[in-house]
Amino acid sequence: MAKEAQKEKSMILQKEMVEGLFNQLATAKEDGKKVCYTFIPGNLSELIRTFDMLPVYPEINALQSAMRKKSGGYIKEAEKNAHSEDVCTYVKCDVGMMMKGNIGPTGQKIPEPDVLLLSYTGCFTFLKWFETLKREYPNAKVIMVHTPYQENAEITPEMTQYMVKQLKEEVIPQMEEVSGIKFDEEKLKAHLRLSKEAEDWITKIFDTTKHKPSPIDAYFAGVYYIGPINIGFRGTEQAVEYYKELYSEIQDRIKNGLGPITPEGEMKEEKYRLVVEGPPNWTSFREFWKIFYDMGAVIVASSYTKVGGVYDMGWRHDANRPLESLAEYCMNCYTNMNIPQRIDLLSKCIEDYDADGYVTNSIKSCNSFSAGQLGMMREIEDRLEVPVGFIESDLVDPRYFSYSNIKNRLESYFQMLAQRKSMEKETV
Amino acid sequence: MKELNELIIECKELAFDLNFSRAKEWKKNNPAGVVVGYMPIYFPREILHAAGALPVGIFGGGDRKQIIKGDAYYQSYICHIPRSIIELALDKHTEHFDGYIFPSICDVIRNLSGTFKQQKIGKFVKYMDFPQNFLPEIGGVFYQQEMQHVLEYVKSINGKEVTSDDLNHSIELYNKNRKLIDFIYEIRQEYPWRLGIDDVYHIIRAGTVIPVEEHNEILEQVCAHIQNDIGEPQDKIKVVISGAFCEQPAIGLIRAIEEAGCYVVDDDYMLGSRMILGDIDSNTENPLEAIANSYIKQSQYSSSIYDVHNPKENRLANIVNMRGADGVIFASASFCDPSLLDAPIFQNAFDRMGIRYIAFQFSENINQFKVIKEQVGAFSDSIKLWEDEPVTVE
Ligand code: SF4
Ligand code: SF4
Numbered sequence: 014m015a016k017e018a019q020k021e022k023s024m025i026l027q028k029e030m031v032e033g034l035f036n037q038l039a040t041a042k043e044d045g046k047k048v049c050y051t052f053i054p055g056n057l058s059e060l061i062r063t064f065d066m067l068p069v070y071p072e073i074n075a076l077q078s079a080m081r082k083k084s085g086g087y088i089k090e091a092e093k094n095a096h097s098e099d100v101c102t103y104v105k106c107d108v109g110m111m112m113k114g115n116i117g118p119t120g121q122k123i124p125e126p127d128v129l130l131l132s133y134t135g136c137f138t139f140l141k142w143f144e145t146l147k148r149e150y151p152n153a154k155v156i157m158v159h160t161p162y163q164e165n166a167e168i169t170p171e172m173t174q175y176m177v178k179q180l181k182e183e184v185i186p187q188m189e190e191v192s193g194i195k196f197d198e199e200k201l202k203a204h205l206r207l208s209k210e211a212e213d214w215i216t217k218i219f220d221t222t223k224h225k226p227s228p229i230d231a232y233f234a235g236v237y238y239i240g241p242i243n244i245g246f247r248g249t250e251q252a253v254e255y256y257k258e259l260y261s262e263i264q265d266r267i268k269n270g271l272g273p274i275t276p277e278g279e280m281k282e283e284k285y286r287l288v289v290e291g292p293p294n295w296t297s298f299r300e301f302w303k304i305f306y307d308m309g310a311v312i313v314a315s316s317y318t319k320v321g322g323v324y325d326m327g328w329r330h331d332a333n334r335p336l337e338s339l340a341e342y343c344m345n346c347y348t349n350m351n352i353p354q355r356i357d358l359l360s361k362c363i364e365d366y367d368a369d370g371y372v373t374n375s376i377k378s379c380n381s382f383s384a385g386q387l388g389m390m391r392e393i394e395d396r397l398e399v400p401v402g403f404i405e406s407d408l409v410d411p412r413y414f415s416y417s418n419i420k421n422r423l424e425s426y427f428q429m430l431a432q433r434k435s436m437e438k439e440t441v
Numbered sequence: 442m443k444e445l446n447e448l449i450i451e452c453k454e455l456a457f458d459l460n461f462s463r464a465k466e467w468k469k470n471n472p473a474g475v476v477v478g479y480m481p482i483y484f485p486r487e488i489l490h491a492a493g494a495l496p497v498g499i500f501g502g503g504d505r506k507q508i509i510k511g512d513a514y515y516q517s518y519i520c521h522i523p524r525s526i527i528e529l530a531l532d533k534h535t536e537h538f539d540g541y542i543f544p545s546i547c548d549v550i551r552n553l554s555g556t557f558k559q560q561k562i563g564k565f566v567k568y569m570d571f572p573q574n575f576l577p578e579i580g581g582v583f584y585q586q587e588m589q590h591v592l593e594y595v596k597s598i599n600g601k602e603v604t605s606d607d608l609n610h611s612i613e614l615y616n617k618n619r620k621l622i623d624f625i626y627e628i629r630q631e632y633p634w635r636l637g638i639d640d641v642y643h644i645i646r647a648g649t650v651i652p653v654e655e656h657n658e659i660l661e662q663v664c665a666h667i668q669n670d671i672g673e674p675q676d677k678i679k680v681v682i683s684g685a686f687c688e689q690p691a692i693g694l695i696r697a698i699e700e701a702g703c704y705v706v707d708d709d710y711m712l713g714s715r716m717i718l719g720d721i722d723s724n725t726e727n728p729l730e731a732i733a734n735s736y737i738k739q740s741q742y743s744s745s746i747y748d749v750h751n752p753k754e755n756r757l758a759n760i761v762n763m764r765g766a767d768g769v770i771f772a773s774a775s776f777c778d779p780s781l782l783d784a785p786i787f788q789n790a791f792d793r794m795g796i797r798y799i800a801f802q803f804s805e806n807i808n809q810f811k812v813i814k815e816q817v818g819a820f821s822d823s824i825k826l827w828e829d830e831p832v833t834v835e
Contacts, residue, residue: 097781141782164568352555385552
């Protein structure tokens, strides 16, 4: 493997987008821009843009802090202030960062929110998180959008209507009030059209893992690919341009029969194709990834890349039904799907992408993902007779990433996969 | 009228009957009856009662159910209650239940509903999404639709069409039930020695597994008894317990807090039975709307209800004042996100307000609590003996 990471044009585009956003945030107050804190699952990017606000995603700050090895200190800071050891570490990392001056990933200060837009989807912790933030930022307006859960594996017209009413009667008037900008439906529709375009591209991109070898890693690289669509660029030309570029780069890789790019260059041999359930660990992201690519394992699909929206089942934002489609979008994020739906979706991934195995990375402090994962794993194992693996770590708390433990478990798992493969060969 | 002791013994048996025998018997006598289990915290039992169903609270196996299968479903860093609930279901303790309701309180209970669906346990499994929008015309309407959904499930089993009269009648019964429970707390506020908190707990919990009519009879008798000057006052401080609204502490722990020197004058152990404050309109053409509005406008604070317009710390502080309590004990189930995430909010506010507190964590299956007892004892002593010394919190 080559030792140098290769910088593709798409990577540069993404870097520019992210830096641009943080630069804008740094001068938001001087520029008279309103700042809206919100969460990734169920994010109403298009609406935020319609009111010319700048988004801040506390989860992104947390994961960036982890990648910069700062989360451990932030978490301790929060724990000194009565936050329990056992709750979502994103929250504690964010609170700790705030207590330490709210310096964001680019070293610039993140401005205080004018709006806390809680379109909370798929996780109760979001609710508690914003209750905490509201007490820190008493002047911010809190706008709550309740996203009903797909408890019966469906989105009913009542559920959509409930959300549309909230958008119409609560969210939009309050956004107008804070921003001083009148709601412009045409502007929203224009953003929604661009969202759909980006969603078409990202679906095609994640579908390229059908190729053998897979040209991308849909988890470790996938988390970068979902960046623009999830952190406020959905609904922009920039996002469409980024995804087009990324797609064409991937097409080149397919033409040349190349596997995924890793931090150490190209992966030379694809030995195992896996589907992964659960978020990654961010504090030791590189080491974590390396365990996989060193073994020739490529992730062909992951549930984590669907937290900000599930597009592979055909759903898209729709400019002809602007508010309805925002509502459906929120309800259609991965952790807002019930356990049987999650099982079906992951089983479909295993089949569609011809995966050899299924691995759960169970996150200690994320009940939204983790509660129910063991049952899901058993069901998938029974249904598809696919070897399943189970590891545990945490999102941003370095205390819960045990390299040797994870490596040992994965090595045994890969041995099992190898045996299975050789048995299959013999049978053939 | 039965003796108080007799009533307490009866309630003790009912409260921890993990075979839910009273529900079994009820079903035998009501062949068209539907038994519906509901998880914590709150469910509007009125609608089930009106639909000819018996609502039965499932509050986990506590320290009385050994977990064998449940651990294969839940990682060690998830609270204990989902594993004991699944264990009860897989071991057929609830095989006479027709349906299960999982109120929206946290991601664990929510995902447990999916596991029940996956395992095809019961004739129906409903995750009940309570509104987090508190406008009657938006959140209230959604809530009514959720209740309607439950009624349709029950109707698909017993064919019963629920009328407004049915609902109004059930609302009245539960209004009475809450009033009687409130009366017990009012008496205990002044005379907590008349009935131990463990007895109160048994009496209220028993009400979650038997028909409301029977529970009202028990409560009436208990209320009559505790109006008499019974028991001996002891030198104890008064505290409010907060945070134990879902997974329940072992009864020994509930008792230990009083033994260690703290009269518990309010708590959220069985919050669901006391969730609605005051009466629900029982004389209305649209009873579902009345139930929805009661939840929106007159429910107790809870870690599962977005509180931004009505901060929970102020509400708990009001309870402390109203009850004349000396302090608060925050008791959270281990790994309980809603309770633990609320802790800093409460504790920072109470530091400012000068309300004393201690905090500890428990697990339903642990019945060793020497350390907690010592902590509670020290808390009580510090308030009794050194009024001015601040209490340090672990
Ligand atoms: S609990 Fe999980 S889904 Fe919820 S905020 Fe934390 S990391 Fe995100
Ligand atoms: S104890 Fe807490 S985390 Fe566990 S199910 Fe109950 S509310 Fe949820």
